[in-house]
Amino acid sequence: MPRYEPWEPARxxxxxxxxxxxxxxxxxxxxxxxxxFGCVPEEAVPLIAEALNLSRAEVxxxxxxxxxxxxxxxxxxxxxxxxxxxxxxxGGDALAARAETKLGVAMGETTLDxxxxxxxxxxxxxxxxxxxxxxxxxxxxxxxxxSLDALIKEAQS
Amino acid sequence: MSAELYIxxxxxxxxVGADRVAHQFGKAFEARGLDxxxxxxxxxxxxxxxPLVEIATPDGRIGYGPVKPQDVDGLLDAGLLDGKDHALxxxxxxxxxxxxxxxxxxxxNCGIVDPRSLEDYQAHGGYQGLAKALAAGPKAxxxxxxxxxxxxxxxxxxxTGIKWRTVAETPPQQKYIVCxxxxxxxxxxxxxxxxxxxxxxxxxxxxxxxxxxxxTYGYIYIRSEYPDAVEAMEIAIREAREGGxxxxxxxxxxxxxxxxxxxxxxxYVCGEETSLLDSLEGKRGEVRAKPPLxxxxxxxxxxxxxxxxxxxxxxxxxxxxxxxFYRDFGMGKxxxxxxxxxxxxxxxxxxxxxAFGITLGELVDEIGGGTRSGRPVRAVQVxxxxxxxxxxxxxDTPFDYEAFAAADGLIGHGGIVVFDxxxxxxxxxxxxxEFCAIESCxxxxxxxxxxxxxxxxxxxxxxxxxxxxxxxxxxxxxxTMKFGSLCALGGFTPYPVMSALNHFPEDFGxxxxxxxxAE
Numbered sequence: 173m174p175r176y177e178p179w180e181p182a183r184x185x186x187x188x189x190x191x192x193x194x195x196x197x198x199x200x201x202x203x204x205x206x207x208x209f210g211c212v213p214e215e216a217v218p219l220i221a222e223a224l225n226l227s228r229a230e231v232x233x234x235x236x237x238x239x240x241x242x243x244x245x246x247x248x249x250x251x252x253x254x255x256x257x258x259x260x261x262x263g264g265d266a267l268a269a270r271a272e273t274k275l276g277v278a279m280g281e282t283t284l285d286x287x288x289x290x291x292x293x294x295x296x297x298x299x300x301x302x303x304x305x306x307x308x309x310x311x312x313x314x315x316x317x318x319s320l321d322a323l324i325k326e327a328q329s
Numbered sequence: 330m331s332a333e334l335y336i337x338x339x340x341x342x343x344x345v346g347a348d349r350v351a352h353q354f355g356k357a358f359e360a361r362g363l364d365x366x367x368x369x370x371x372x373x374x375x376x377x378x379x380p381l382v383e384i385a386t387p388d389g390r391i392g393y394g395p396v397k398p399q400d401v402d403g404l405l406d407a408g409l410l411d412g413k414d415h416a417l418x419x420x421x422x423x424x425x426x427x428x429x430x431x432x433x434x435x436x437x438n439c440g441i442v443d444p445r446s447l448e449d450y451q452a453h454g455g456y457q458g459l460a461k462a463l464a465a466g467p468k469a470x471x472x473x474x475x476x477x478x479x480x481x482x483x484x485x486x487x488x489t490g491i492k493w494r495t496v497a498e499t500p501p502q503q504k505y506i507v508c509x510x511x512x513x514x515x516x517x518x519x520x521x522x523x524x525x526x527x528x529x530x531x532x533x534x535x536x537x538x539x540x541x542x543x544x545t546y547g548y549i550y551i552r553s554e555y556p557d558a559v560e561a562m563e564i565a566i567r568e569a570r571e572g573g574x575x576x577x578x579x580x581x582x583x584x585x586x587x588x589x590x591x592x593x594x595x596x597y598v599c600g601e602e603t604s605l606l607d608s609l610e611g612k613r614g615e616v617r618a619k620p621p622l623x624x625x626x627x628x629x630x631x632x633x634x635x636x637x638x639x640x641x642x643x644x645x646x647x648x649x650x651x652x653x654f655y656r657d658f659g660m661g662k663x664x665x666x667x668x669x670x671x672x673x674x675x676x677x678x679x680x681x682x683x684a685f686g687i688t689l690g691e692l693v694d695e696i697g698g699g700t701r702s703g704r705p706v707r708a709v710q711v712x713x714x715x716x717x718x719x720x721x722x723x724x725d726t727p728f729d730y731e732a733f734a735a736a737d738g739l740i741g742h743g744g745i746v747v748f749d750x751x752x753x754x755x756x757x758x759x760x761x762x763e764f765c766a767i768e769s770c771x772x773x774x775x776x777x778x779x780x781x782x783x784x785x786x787x788x789x790x791x792x793x794x795x796x797x798x799x800x801x802x803x804x805x806x807x808x809t810m811k812f813g814s815l816c817a818l819g820g821f822t823p824y825p826v827m828s829a830l831n832h833f834p835e836d837f838g839x840x841x842x843x844x845x846x847a848e
């Protein structure tokens with residue numbers, strides 16, 4: 173698993189510079205920050221604001237508007253369970269409760285050993301094969317208790 | 330020439346193990362010394378058969394599914410490479426009734442072509458629409474699209490050609506084509522399926538839109554929950570650019586057009602066109618008041634066509650076959666075909682493209698095959714989280730923009746989520762309000778505050794607290810949200826709430842069943 177880099181202003185400025193030629197560069201920059209540091213560190217906000225000629229408040233407002241952007245890096249693996257209507261119709265509520273119990277965390281939390289972050293997602297667009305989940309960038313459908321348990325085990329490994 | 334075996338790389342196939350099956354076939358071919366090429370296509374949309382494996386035979390492609398890795402050797406022993414019979418065989422895929430009974434126009438190449446090959450796309454009739462468009466010129470393109478009767482497939486159903494004409498009539502300047510691929514509605518996956526299965530058709534559609542309106546640059550805004558679609562589009566854009574179909578002088582003409590993918594960041598409201606534009610500009614995805622229309626003042630203040638993936642992906646066939654050809658399908662003011670997505674607790678989950686006019690009951694009971702759980706269907710939600718819940722009594726409603734509006738519902742992006750009799754409709758109504766509260770951009774009060782109050786009201790009603798009075802307040806609140814919200818998020822949340830309440834009042838009764846949090 174790729175680990176995230178520690179915060180480094182020079183590295184952040186390098187990421188910003190790489191995207192400055194884009195129109196509306198804010199979101200691409202924020203995505204790059206998160207890919208590199210695992211989150212959008214608060215220290216990044218003034219750097220982005222300066223480079224894009226925006227106020228810090230504007231950048232802060234953008235960062236906090238979107239669900240994707242984290243304040244701190246997630247656990248080693250991120251397990252997202254789809255919680256939208258189609259997955260609700262196919263037993264997703266019970267599976268979500270099972271995952272919370274098995275991992276000992278609530279939705280949105282990270283296990284104490286920092287191995288797994290469990291998150292809800294609305295939705296993965298796999299509604300033909302609900303309930304669905306995503307581990308890292310890989311997708312899983314037609315989940316039942318057995319396959320969910322296997323997925324949790326993989327996430328913990 | 331070596332034999333060709335087709336396995337989907339659509340994430341709907343990957344999520345049930347298509348990669349493992351492909352890997353197993355690769356290993357088996359090597360072990361048996363067979364010269365077979367594995368081509369990774371998109372999906373046919375018959376997701377309950379995925380991973381579906383197809384082999385090319387002189388009669389056409391013969392399919393087998395759902396295939397597990399442990400089935401591979403047995404299939405090869407039974408003669409899969411010659412299309413021989415097997416328990417998993419579905420026969421000639423094109424003759425399979427579920428596929429054959431469809432009218433595939435937008436999705437005609439999906440599951441057939443290699444989504445990473447420009448050459449394959451062109452070999453299957455790709456870019457014929459663009460060739461016609463280049464010959465016809467901007468004015469004639471717009472007229473053709475208007476004549477086709479194509480309406481915005483994102484949900485609002487606004488005539489696509491009229492939108493284009495508005496942008497075309499603005500004075501020459503930098504203009505943009507924006508493709509809304511922020512497909513956030515639960516129960517929908519058509520945008521994802523076409524981007525992963527036939528990305529060039531979307532590129533071609535956007536290119537035609539650019540020529541028609543004088544726009545030279547396009548953005549595809551894809552939600553971050555779709556990493557496979559992002560990858561598929563990026564690869565296809567690169568291929569198209571290298572093949573001279575994007576960039577300067579597209580296809581040897583005097584027109585320039587290029588595009589790029591932008592990735593969203595998990596905000597549902599960014600599927601609303603004006604908040605999507607703000608998001609593209611790097612701001613909070615807040616809804617803009619209209620007017621001005623995006624066609625006049627859109628992305629970065631410039632005239633902008635913003636269309637849904639399916640609208641743009643339908644343009645190539647409209648141009649290739651003519652507006653009249655497309656308009657001949659459908660009913661009333663709903664012309665052409667609609668890719669309908671069958672989801673939730675359903676036996677045959679998948680994408681069914683058909684002319685408007687088919688009834689909800691046919692879709693759920695016959696084509697969908699009823700519930701996967703085997704229990705009776707109690708409710709279906711049509712059109713995503715903002716769509717109404719329909720009971721069985723309304724299953725004779727034809728799939729048509731106006732007919733659904735008359736039944737206090739909407740077809741939205743064409744998703745149908747089926748629930749069996751274990752569903753608690755009060756819980757679903759509460760979820761609709763809660764979802765709206767979480768996803769509201771916060772700009773207008775009816776949506777931001779109304780949804781929060783709505784959650785509390787549903788709780789009170791279910792708890793039997795001052796029931797009649799609170800029902801009246803909920804109805805009044807829904808009215809305020811419907812008519813007072815800036816966009817469809819606050820404006821349409823009353824649909825699932827009120828339809829649940831009106832059609833399933835017993836779930837809101839004094840049953841005293843404690844309501845579980847929707848997490």
